[in-house]
Amino acid sequence: xxxxxxxxxxxxxxxxxxxxxxxxxxxxxxxxxxxxxxxxxxxxxxxxxxxxxxxxxxxxxxxxxxxxxxxxxxxxxxxxxxxxxxxxxxxxxxxxxxxxxxxxxxxxxxxxxxxxxxxxxxxxxxxxxxxxxxxxxxxxxxxxxxxxxxxxxxxxxxxxxxxxxxxxxxxxxxxxxxxxxxxxxxxxxxxxxxxxxxxxxxxxxxxxxxxxxxxxxxxxxxxxxxxxxxxxxxxxxxxxxxxxxxxxxxxxxxxxxxxxxxxxxxxxxxxxxxxxx
Amino acid sequence: xxxxxxxxxxxxxxxxxxxxxxxxxxxxxxxxxxxxxxxxxxxxxxxxxxxxxxxxxxxxxxxxxxxxxxxxxxxxxxxxxxxxxxxxxxxxxxxxxxxxxxxxxxxxxxxxxxxxxxxxxxxxxxxxxxxxxxxxxxxxxxxxxxxxxxxxxxxxxxxxxxxxxxxxxxxxxxxxxxxxxxxxxxxxxxxxxxxxxxxxxxxxxxxxxxxxxxxxxxxxxxxxxxxxxxxxxxxxxxxxxxxxxxxxxxxxxxxxxxxxxxxxxxxxxxxxxxxxxxxx
Numbered sequence: 235x236x237x238x239x240x241x242x243x244x245x246x247x248x249x250x251x252x253x254x255x256x257x258x259x260x261x262x263x264x265x266x267x268x269x270x271x272x273x274x275x276x277x278x279x280x281x282x283x284x285x286x287x288x289x290x291x292x293x294x295x296x297x298x299x300x301x302x303x304x305x306x307x308x309x310x311x312x313x314x315x316x317x318x319x320x321x322x323x324x325x326x327x328x329x330x331x332x333x334x335x336x337x338x339x340x341x342x343x344x345x346x347x348x349x350x351x352x353x354x355x356x357x358x359x360x361x362x363x364x365x366x367x368x369x370x371x372x373x374x375x376x377x378x379x380x381x382x383x384x385x386x387x388x389x390x391x392x393x394x395x396x397x398x399x400x401x402x403x404x405x406x407x408x409x410x411x412x413x414x415x416x417x418x419x420x421x422x423x424x425x426x427x428x429x430x431x432x433x434x435x436x437x438x439x440x441x442x443x444x445x446x447x448x449x450x451x452x453x454x455x456x457x458x459x460x461x462x463x464x465x466x467x468x469x470x471x472x473x474x475x476x477x478x479x480x481x482x483x484x485x486x487x488x489x490x491x492x493x494x495x496x497x498x499x500x501x502x503x504x505x506x507x508x509x510x511x
Numbered sequence: 512x513x514x515x516x517x518x519x520x521x522x523x524x525x526x527x528x529x530x531x532x533x534x535x536x537x538x539x540x541x542x543x544x545x546x547x548x549x550x551x552x553x554x555x556x557x558x559x560x561x562x563x564x565x566x567x568x569x570x571x572x573x574x575x576x577x578x579x580x581x582x583x584x585x586x587x588x589x590x591x592x593x594x595x596x597x598x599x600x601x602x603x604x605x606x607x608x609x610x611x612x613x614x615x616x617x618x619x620x621x622x623x624x625x626x627x628x629x630x631x632x633x634x635x636x637x638x639x640x641x642x643x644x645x646x647x648x649x650x651x652x653x654x655x656x657x658x659x660x661x662x663x664x665x666x667x668x669x670x671x672x673x674x675x676x677x678x679x680x681x682x683x684x685x686x687x688x689x690x691x692x693x694x695x696x697x698x699x700x701x702x703x704x705x706x707x708x709x710x711x712x713x714x715x716x717x718x719x720x721x722x723x724x725x726x727x728x729x730x731x732x733x734x735x736x737x738x739x740x741x742x743x744x745x746x747x748x749x750x751x752x753x754x755x756x757x758x759x760x761x762x763x764x765x766x767x768x769x770x771x772x773x774x775x776x777x778x779x780x781x782x783x784x785x786x787x788x789x790x791x
Contacts, residue, residue, distance in 0.1 A: 407615040414583055414611075415629040415680070416603040425632070429619045506619040506660050 294475040299483070302476035316484065318460040322378060323450045326385025330442055334390040335435070338397025342431075343423065348398060357396075359391040364452040371457060381461075382455035387450030389442035394440030400431030436500035443492045451485060528597060529558035529729070530716045531582070538577055550741035551577040553600035555591075556724040557735065557744065559684075564710060564717045566727035568773060568779055569737030569745075572599035575720045578742060579688050582718065583609045593684065605633055605720055612689040614669035616661040616676075623657040625672050629680045640679075647679045650712070651705065667698035672704075678709065691726065699759060705730060707756055720751055724773050728766055730755055736773055739780040 276296045282288045283295030291299060306312035341348040341355070363384055370380035377420045404427055412422050454463025469477035536639060538552040545599040551574040559565050567575045578687055582584040584603040595607070616625045623644060630640040648654050651671045661669055670690065677685060690706075691699040703726060710717055710730075721727050727734045728750055736745040750769060752760060760766050 341531060405615075407611070410585070411611065411615045411628075412632065414603055414609040415632045416605065419630045421632050425628070426617070429617070501645060506662065511626055 258390050269354050285376050290356045291473060292475060294479050296474045297477045303480040306480060313442055315460055318429035319462045322385055323446055325509045326382050326390050327446050329386045329499050330393060334393030335397055338394040341399050342398040342401025355394055363387050363449060365454060367456045377459050384450040384453040385446050389446040392441035392445060393438040395433045397431060400434030401427050404430055436496060447485060447489050522665055527645060530561040531559040532594045533557040537590040538581055539559050539589040552740035553743050555744055559716060559718060562714045562716055563731045563732050566719045566721055566731040566736060567735045567737055568724060569722060569742060570739050571722055573737050574740050574742030576688055576735050579720045581687055583607055583686050600647055603680050604688060606683040607686055608682040609686040609688060610674050610677045610690045612692050614673040616669055616672055618661050621652060622659055626675050626679055629676050640735050644667060646704055647675050651675050667702060670694060684716045684718060689721055711755055724770050728732045728769050734773060736776045745780060748773060
């Protein structure tokens, strides 16, 4: 026994060591390639713009975008729009979490609830939410209400569907073990269904982030007087392409930041999954 | 049913009431979609005494696991009765625990929390559960691994956690469903020895399903040979080999004789055509 466990421990350490250093080398390599291509594209863009091959009025250029970005930060106007968008985004996202997770769990756990609400959820999920925006404006006005509704509806369905999938597809062997030890339904729910659905939850949150970003920008483009979507729409209509690019960059950065954050969080919760998977 | 065999008079205090008593057990599955009925178990009578180690062998798919699941309370009998200490078995209960072939550990729980999972479900207080777990973890040489997660353990160690999870509940009857089938030969052998010493230390009543004939002979007081589906008892064979059993027993000519006998019995049933499903 002793020798068996000894070998096991040593073996793992070695495997992990090799794994890590290879991973580090890989990340350096991907940084060089990925960064190189981005740099090349930016350089070509800048040169074409400066030499007049393309009209900077339509296409802007990296240096112009940087300058505009700095100016918008300095006069504080960018922050105003970020705050406006961010507030609605966060509120809508939290509402989607508060409604989507319990609803999805309910639909996964109670087969009848799944049967009853499944088709409705599927129909809503496949409908482009932005198409409903005129209705939301009629119902909730041009202010925060209609935008909140769109963000909420954009984010809620990935959460519902992921939670339903997680809770209705439990590991049958684990459920059998629980049953053999006389577990009640409640115990199966809390000791197996909930922990098993955490990776699905994290995936749902990541999907919901993307959808909610899409929702907030779409809602603000539609109407209103502040927010990044509004700024994009306004700047675009007045040929301020630099400003459009600044806003797009801010939105992209926010998306990447949140996605990576949730990915990291998932890794932490997911430590029990074997590294081989 | 052949009554020629007598269980080993090991404990000396042979009580008249068997620990586990199965009478005329019949299990029929009905597929609700097709209406096809499958007879899995038919007319099984079996008495197991306190502290006895009984194995069930038979062709794969013959219904021996279904039989074990019925005793565990996971499958409802269609007819007949199962009694434990004279009380009818109506579902899973604290007097029985099952060890399945797959370790089926909760992957997000470490070894210690996996071991106390059964106790936790039965409402045993956390500190008491931990105390009891510590004793058994030591017994199966898993001490030092309490904080490890299942994926950090070898297959043999995972199965050891699975068995410990069942033992710590201190059931009246321990049910084993091909517990070592998924292990490599060397690990399997060491686990068999461990199970033997655990059984000798705890004096539990054990019912094990296996398709390894030598395993059944090595461990058991009695081997029940099941027929092809629907499972019924073909023969009961008393294993009158000295205890404590050691792996060297495999060199004993009597061991060979018994193993061969069981092998022939199982193969005599294999000749018959086995239909997976048929209408009654």
